[in-house]
Amino acid sequence: MLNHIVLMGRLTRDPELRYTQSGTPVASFSLAVERDFGSRDGGEKQTDFIDIVAWRQTGEFVSKYFTKGRMAVVTGRLQIRDWQDKDGNKRRSAEVVADNVYFGDSKRDSAPSADGFQPAYTRPQQQAPAARSSAPARSFGYESGGSAFAELDGGDGELPF
Secondary structure (H helix, E strand, O other): OOEEEEEEEEOOOOEEEEEOOOEEEEEEEEEEEEEEEOOOOOOOOEEEEEEEEEHHHHHHHHHOOOOOOOOOEOOOEEEEEEEOOOOOEEEEEEEEEEEEEEEOOOHHHHOOOOOOOOOOOOOOOOOOOOHHOOOOOOEEEEEEEEOOOOOOOOOOOOOOO
């Protein structure tokens, strides 16, 4: 049997770290995860709010480094719990027990810019010409400066392998 889930979404609240009576750390939080498709009438995408539970070192990691609004990637398993509410009614809850939690964005990218846009990737700054190495990059034909490739020596036309 296989019970494996991978989710990517934003934390809807700061993680809450608690400890069991035996001192085992457990963090709980929820992710807002957009569905891959919109509604039939072309409207906005639907969002699911999924409860996550992270135990031990994973729970401590999440409570230390993640806050509301941060993008997270969670891998784990789906768990269904049966419980009784204060009135004695039987209830059922679904939650994801996290095996691993990864950053889905960089700390720098976690805050939206003035226009509300959050870039997923920013191109590295190019070095100034004076900062580049003067030695030619000939071994693999890649030049670390401005252009992606450099000319190779003509040689005899034979491949070296």
